[in-house]
Amino acid sequence: MKSLLQDIWTNEERIGWDDVVPETLSQRFYCWYDHLENLESLAVPRCFRPKCGRWTQQHLHVFTDASSKGFGAVAYFRTVFEDHSVNVSFVMSKTHVTPVKGLTIPRLELQAAVEGLNLALTICRELEIDLRQVTFHTDSQTVLRWIHSKTCRFEVFVNNRIGKILRNTARRQWRHVAGDSNPADLCSRGIDPKDVDELAYFHRGPSFLTLDPSEWYTWEEIADPEERDINVIRVLAVKTEDENHAIDRCVARFSSLVKIQRVLAWSTKFTNNVRARLREEKPMGGELTVEEMVISLTKCIVRAKELAFAEEVYALRKNLELPLRSKLRNFKPFLDEDGQMRIGGRILLAPIDYAAKHPILLPASQLLTKRIIWDYHVRNIHVKTERLLTDLRSRYWILSGRKVVKSVLNNCWPCKRTSAKPSPPLMASLPVHRLTPHLAAFTYTGIDYFGPLTVRVGGRGRRHEKRWVSLFTCFTTRTVHLEVANGLSMEEFLLCFSRFVSLRGRPKVVYSDNGTNFVATEQELRQALKNLLLSTKNFRRQWLVNKLSGTSLHPMGPTSVVFGKGLYNPANGQ
Template identity: 30%
Template sequence: MGKTKLAPNPEISIPRLELCAAVLAVELADMVLSELDMQIDSTLFFTDSKVVLGYISNEQRRFYVYVSNRVRRIRQSSQPKQWSYVSTNRNPADSRTRSIPATQLSTAAWLNGPSFQFRKPTFKPHNPEPYNLVDPDSDADVRPVVTAFTSHCSPSSLGSHRFTRFSTWKTLTRTIARLIHISQSWHRDNRTNDCVGWHYCKTPRSAEALSQSTKIIIRSVQRDAYAVEISCLSEHRELPKSSALRKLDPFVDNQGLLRVGGRTRRASIHHNDMHPLIVPGKHHVATLLIEHHHRLVYHQGRHFTEGAIRSAGFWIVGGKKSISRIIYYCVICRKLRGPVQIQKMADLPEDRLSFEPPFTNVGLDVFGPWPITSRRTRGGLAHSKRWAAIFTCMTRAIHIEVLESLDTSALINALRRFFAIRGPAKIIRSDHGSNFVGARKELNINSNLNTRAVTQHLADQGCTWLFNPPHAPHMGRVWERMIGITKKILNSMLLQHGSTILTHEVFTTFMAEVTAIVNNRPLVPVYSDPEDPVLLTPTTLLTQKMGSIPTPPPLGPLT
């Protein structure tokens, strides 16, 4: 038995037509079953539209009225498991919508039925799992999914875990104060201005609102961190022995805040100063409080920061350790009071480590000047200046020559006197002074800045002059240190000398005595071992004599 219907006008979509065909199939099945006198065990329905199969098997989405009514009619007479898919070329109902030649009509599926109905009785249609909707998001007959969100408000606690989103205490307090203002704007009796509902109010918050927000923040933190202690105090029970607040004698005030107790409750002191609010030291709010008051005291030390926090009415549990940790990682404090980084020293040069006689490798520098009385004139005294050239051996011995000027000739004469007394040197190191460069050229000494061949006379002596790079005084640290010691000794001598008149002879004598004092200093630490009483000094290496060589005192005032 077969039945067909014409498509309605105006035209509707193909899935709707296929759905109407499914409705026609269940109506035809109901009519046939009602006319038969035999018992039918099962009924199978086949369609070549997977969209219709998705409509019939749907349990998740909702349809518009057209599809919803027809799916409800189909499911009144059948179940989704009775429906199966059949391909178009094997569907006998498809023959009614297409033209078939008369010669093929006798063998067509419209008259003979589908080929799979002649198989064994154990045949079951291929339906491994329920059919799903085909592209439901773009289907015009499927209603869109509506997602509903519910909000649960907890009137007892704000939840301190939300405070970790804030980086400053000021921002946190102002945000909570703004929320309080918004909540009050919903109540007609609590409105302070024309603000209504959710809005962003640019009006500055008052001191009372900020104080109220501070109490709400601290109350939320205390309820999360000290829930056991607050429960014990509310029930008038003793705190656990493991509680960190046991020594603080805490109590809960009339606003539900946990404060530090004590025996001074009757004193005429401000309540916040006498009973500060307890804040857990490991909470993020404690970090915000410490950073806020640390900035208020302009990045001073722990003592200042802790005093500012206590004056504000807060007691941070373990505050000293928390404040020290935050100050340690404070960038501004590190810039202001951080230790100076020490650069790793380079390896010692080869001439510092060689086993050679004294003054073989020499460092040279000039320092001064000092005013000198050169001669007496009819009008008074003629004054001039004197400088000193210090020759520092790598064994820490020194030799000082007095210079009358800073020109090249004066330095050459000092070098000739030094060579005559101490012997020739192999290496001379100095900075890049103009007088040193001139003296090297006059003496034809080889240099690391000059590639010319050494003259025959100085080549036999093997003397080389090495210049340090410009603007690098740290490379002459050996003789720069000796200059500092020499100046200290000389300043003490001039102070004891008393007279402002200093002649060339007296100045030369002072330099000789300074040389003796510096060369007689210990090169190693002075030990307290009685079995090693001997001191190693530069004089011992120069003269090969043990013990100090005292300088004879002047017979009278030096003039």
């Protein structure tokens, strides 16, 4: 079916979505469609070890093949039991049609081998199998020749795929299989539904896997082609970079920049003294000087520059233009007399330090850069990112500086402890009085006082007196009502409350804090209502109950936030 779809897409007539498919292609489709009913009898065994009993060995075998129509791979488990019986079970397969641009058969066989490797990687990852225990089978001697070759003389297409194979597998894992014994042949040429019986052999696996490995087909290693048959280009590559450089080992071993400077300075001093003794000169003694410490740091910076900016350093030394892909082109860099790379610019005549006019370029990927950042961070008493970056730029310019500084500060435990934020406790659910909708304003009310405020009263004989403000807040709508009180007594509050009720209506529930005027008012109202009910006849008593009941005053504690204190206290500040 994949091959048919590809033929439709690549047809010379350029068939569109609404066009009629040519007769030859439609006949192929109907032939395929008419035999789909044969697939009803197809059964795929999914148990890897259907036989009961203990097994001793289980290995994965992957077969690959390719043709002009397509390529693919199929995997089987070969299980050996204690009674030396062998069971071969189908695991999975993968097929692809040949690319439209066209490839030679050897390259298609190589592509099939890569597909077999991808199939094995998937199975090994999902079933937690060691990839080194997988055996690969191919009927292409050309692919095996490429895999077993010891010299690199391949084109880019072949070289990339052979490199992937050798990075994940060993040469000994690849075996040759005869073409008529390769079950992946069905993956490459395809099969019609009318030939569904061939799939039984495909799911059962090749018969030679049930034999002892000594009886399998052995492929005699083919020698590499002679030099005259191919165009061999030999390249002599010399690696100038020393992986065990003393400066690199010192930077990696010590986390303190001062320690690195001292170790390198003492090592340099010792080397110079040994050479002086050989020349019968007087060695240098005493403690380290500031100049020796600066020289050791300069050597570290030059080494980091050579590792990260090798092409740029070569271009600057040869007075060439920097590469177009270089990140340093906009910085106009140059090399000073010590070999350090500095930033150019137009402020050469500025009356500031030379290091500030032309800071040293530091790569973001080098460990020395992080050592310098950490040294500045500690010496400046663990400052934050922006301040630390400003101090660094007075002498150094770090590529992606803010990102590198943040990565260093993220590993500073003293900074983590000082900047840690306490986790707030989980607040309780809001009471129903703060969530009830579709009610009149001030149905549920909170009361508080703020003040005193000094006001000027009187006419000619003006004087200053204190006034307080009674604050009424609606729990639902956050509406605010203010009443002026001459004092904090119970009588003044009752006057304020009476004026509030006259204007806004009687609230259903009133909340307040435990102020003495609120508590006394609640007790006074309760006692007054009780006395009124006792001294009134029955029909008047019922009328008063209906008229006066319905408003309840609830004094609360000073920390009752969710019940209203936190609701109207912010209004006090406003």
